[in-house]
Amino acid sequence: MAKKGTSAQLWNRSIVVMILIIAVGFGVVAARLLYLQTFMAEELQKRAVEQQLVNTELTAKRGSIYDCNGNVLAQSVTVWDIVMEPANIKDEYGMIVAEGLHEILGTDVQKVYEQTKENHYYAVVKRKVDTDVKDKVMNFNSFLRKEYNIANALKAVENYRRFYTHDNFLADVLGFVGADSQGLAGLEYQYDDYLIGKKGRLMVATNAAGGQMPYEYEQKIDAIDGYNLTLSVDEYIQSVMEKYVRETIAEFRVANRGCAIMMNVKTGAILGFACEGSFNPNDPFEIADEKVAKEIAKLPKDKQDEAEAKARNAQWRNKGVSDTYIPGSVFKMCTASAVLSEGLIKKDTRFECSGSYVPFEGSRAISCWSSAGHGEQTLEKALCNSCNPAFMQMGNMLGRQKFYEYYVAFGFSEPTGIDLPGESDDYFFHNDGICGMDLSDLAVASFGQNFKITPIQMLSACAAIANGGKLMTPYVVQSISDANGNVVRTTEPKERHQAISKDVAAQVCKMLENNVLSGGGTNGYIPGYRIAAKTGTSQKKVDDEGNLTDDYIGSFCGFAPADDPEIALICYFDTPDPDINYYGSAVAGPCFRSIMSEVLPYLGVEKVYSKAELGNLDTTTGAYVGATVEDARSLITGNKLKCVVMGKGKTVLAQNPDAYTTIPQDGTVVLYTEETTNIRKVVVPDFSNLSLTEVNQLAAEHLLNISIKGSLSSEGRSYAKLQDIAPLTEVDPYSVITVTFNQDNNIM
Template sequence: MAKGNTEKMWKKAMGVTAFIVFVGFGAVLVSLFRWQIVRGEELSAKALNQSLHSTTLSAMRGTIYDATGTKVLAKSASVWTVVLEPNYFKDDDGKDNEALRRKVSSGLSRILDMDEETIYEKTGENSFFTYLKRRVESDVKDEVTAFLKENDIDNGVRLIDDYKRYYPYGTVASTILGFTGSDGQGLGGLELQYDSELRGTAGRMISAKNALGTDMPFEYEQLIGAENGYDLVLTIDETVQSILEKYLEQGIEQYQIKNGAVAIMMNVNTGGILGLAVKGDYDPNDPFTIYDEEVRKEIDALPEDKQDEAYNNALQKQWRNKAVSDTYYPGSVFKMCVGAMGLEEGVITEESTFTCTGSMPVEGVTGGISCWKHAGHGLENFHDGLCNSCNPFFIHVGELLGAQTFAKYREAFGFTEQTGIDLPGESWSLYHSVEDLGPAELATESFGQNFSITPVQMITACAAVANGGYLMTPHVVDRVVDSEGNIVRKADTSYRRQVVSEETSKTISRILYDNATFGTASGGYVMGYRVCGKTGTSEKVAEFNADTSPDKKMKYIASYCGFAPVEKPQYALLVFFDEPDGDNNGNLTGGNAVAGPIFSAIMEEALPYLGIEAQYTDEEYETLDMVTPSAVGLTLEEAYRQLDELGLSYSVVGDESDSSILVTEQIPQVGENVPKGGKVVLYTNGYSEEDTLVEVPDFTSMDLSNANYAASLAGVQISVSGAGATEGGSASMQSVEPGTMVKKGTVITITFVENINTETFVPLG
């Protein structure tokens, strides 16, 4: 019995044991399946991460070139990152080498301008890799290298290649280029728009860790090289860009511009932007510094709790690309488009007539809408109506078109959509829908008021008027290329649609040429270059209505838009000044007087550079300045003879007691312009420098006769520019600021403009 019980118990125990073994092995198998199969990849990755340390290595950001392909506008310069390898600061037995740590901390703190104790703490970390300081320049890198060599330090401190963005031309094209952040990412302009192309692919340095989690020495590292970014070749020409910026700055100072300025030059046949200047601007090498000194002073004068907000607002304003991100009423510049609409639809011809009485009755507007010429233009045909910039005539054209047709062309010219320019932050226009385009809205939009567009939309529409009616896509990047120079992507220069016929385009161009020569846009006239142009003086109505101050006054935007040459247009230019406050006498706020002379000066300098040859009329040729001959090194007798033969007069400053005395200097200098029949001042030895200096007068608002008289009294000469000089015009701009001290005989270029007060105020009822 006992034996049977024992056997039963043994069998039972064996069964339990077998069950336990089965369950146990089953659990193990299930666990193995879970860890090896189900989560195997995840755990392998974690194990790899625990045994490897990965460090990002910067790729070299692509270079940005101007249109010539030779001028570098933005590049990545080599800098270095200083890295510590703390485990090399230990002895063979694993104890800290206190003396070495102190030596390294002391030396690097001086070179890197860092706190010594901070560096000392880092030298004690349990690692073979820790960052100390990023993006140090070459001179600092050389000091670090010399320090390590002098102290026989082979391990523990490393220098890794890195890159820093650099803009060789400073403020030039800053709002186009943008800038990069501390980690190399694009934060504005093309740097942001083309960030993915420019930044390349970062590399990796992968180092192994031991079982304790400590980085292994660099022998166990694997380096995966970075792939450099693509380069950009722009349509922006640095020379053209600099010309635009130079004259915008001159206009801002001369006409006391309160809210910035824009100039855009476009190739009308491709949409390529040769120059896009915005003032004020900033230096992308130091983008977080407020560039405008007056703004900095205003911020510093604020209470401390207000300064941060004001600083951030000022930064956003100086980074903002006004040409792309701001909207404005285009004013009478828009009339070139409305005229093209009317001609294309056949509701008017060049000879269609209208009688301007000085105002136009409009349904919904009490008292109607006035013309800038309150007495009215009388009977005029369309050609004269455009040259007169007659608002009632264009209200009449708008009525003939009707809301539906007007809106159709407004859309076709691109005013209801973004242009697609390859710059960030492009704004949408603001306009009345067809349903809301009642008589008053249609009337005001017909002469460029009461709807808002961007400057880049206006220059794009102007290009369509000029090039045969084809709407292009504006762009600033011509091509994206790799490091071998292979083209990765090219800009699309095909047209989006044809808005008007080539015949309409030619008709409007011819009228705009007459307008720039003897019409209300004569401020933009350029001798020899057959420029077409239209002015605009638009009111900032929304701001005026929102202003509750008792002494509020209307603010204006003065603009000039045109193209050249009339026979085969190639380049269009828009110049735009926001809130001109007038000259020193409070005069000159209209588009013709303010923007016209700047447009003229830009075209006069840019067109020859771009290969457009001057074609002077007989009348223009007669008034051309001469090139001053060289008299330096000649005797007075020889100089007199040479100048007499050229019809130039002369005077002598210094010793003229003997005709054999040598000329040591001359004004104007050789190669500079001098008016025909003008004077060359010859300098010899024996004169005092102070006796040769004279003060430049303020010629503003003078006619040609008075300007010549003032110049004669001051001892300077004038060179005449602009169509208004012989037509009773007034001086609007001068090449040298009033009050400047110059040498006797210096030539001052003065731009004369007719119709100074054209369009300066258009009451809206």
């Protein structure tokens, strides 16, 4: 008991002692704090400033962006931040340093001189200079050490600058970065978390004496490189698309940009995304459109900033995903799918067009684009004629509820989910169902007017028709890999839902193919390839300020090969000059054809000619020089070519066209049999705007061979648009002139 009492007393005493010690300890600290705060405050503050811990973030190397074949589209190149260590520079040398740096970097002498007086080790003089400039600075640093015994006046810290290998190429998709390498637009913004990497840290300390602590007292945490993106976009396909979009904009003086998007219909992968009239991501703040830049320069100074900001926002907008447009007749492929899906088309169903149509009682008559009318038509014929009254009748057959259901099924009521920022969700029938739609809306919506969607939505819907009815999510990034090339993420094709049945999709495919063979889509025709497409010409009802306009959007949307579709393509031009042409068939059709005719062979799609096409195919000349005239003649005529012999010799001395030249069947080969110093030349005539018959006739008169390119069809008038040898050029008789034809079928 006593023992226990003793130990309890001891315990109690210990606690008292401990409390005392703690109290006194705290008391001392508290007293010291009070003292410091009261009497030493000024002095301490001064020391704290001198004892600065300079803590700088180190930029990580941003990941690269590659095309699907590993070609570099965007990468970060090493540049240097020039950093001064003022604490190492004695005051009397400050001006020497400042002037030397001015020589190399163009920096402000007075400003840098003031910096040299500071008492720490980290003053940034200039950011992001190239390696050759950095080398000059480091030579200057060595000079300072040798001449003035200044150790470590200057150093270079590694940084990065974003570099886009082909300037404007794919700019709307790639986007650009800000001064601190942060993504501000496009994929750079969308995938910033992956690309940016992890920043490092550099801490440089000084002591209170200032300048005594050597420079090695620094701590560095290395930055970690960002991930790389590999796109589904193909650099070659993209370059082809950009070329033709650019040419079309120039040819039709398109006022408000244009774009073309190509998608793999089976996966949703974007193969090319050409928005012309954009910007150079290497210099994104520059106004890319010289005309606009000149206009802004003319404005009063106080108005320029606002105008520049507006112009920049306009050039940074991705027209394919951020801008909505009225799809016009391209949308008819969706209305046709809807009536077929609902079983509303019987064998004997016909649509009547007298040139206009009254969609419901009490409504005004709405015209067809062809005032003469299209008469009685099947569904396919109505689609090929792009007949508005026929589609208004289909709208009536569907009714508002069903129309809206297919509008939703084709994905027009919500964003596609493409992995690009800024996708518009500003649609006309936006999730409010038929409440927002009256009968006149239904009538005009049935032929694609009066509501707005994005080009990427239209392309996705078209791809669904091509692939058997599946609405796919489009995507641009195929995979993401780390700096060592290990893939960390792959994009799997994502099916949103089945929009229409496989059977209906196949029926609409066939109709769209016939539209290109003999309907309004013949400017998309390429011999040997099965193309399915629809034209679109929509009226832009109002401008940005809400005023009525006469402006149009000409578009062309389709896919190939029609029997087993691989790729879908939309070409779309906002406000072509109506004095030239504004019809989708005339403006966007040739662009679509030109892109397809280069991309399909590149993708390894083989040409399969129909019987009719085989009859019109070109043939190749043989080598006849040295042969007897008799032998050469029989070879030539055996090759379905005509033969003209000049001179009276027995042996062929020369020929035109040369051996192995491609010329049309029925072309002419001329054989020369005697040395003639004076072969009479012929003059190339002007073929522009002539029909095929007229071109052939004129060529025959001028002793020329004609090779035909472009669009010829049994219906509609084709006219010569381009010739590869200019009028009035003198050439040898029977030289081959390549003439490109276009269809003169202005079809909505």
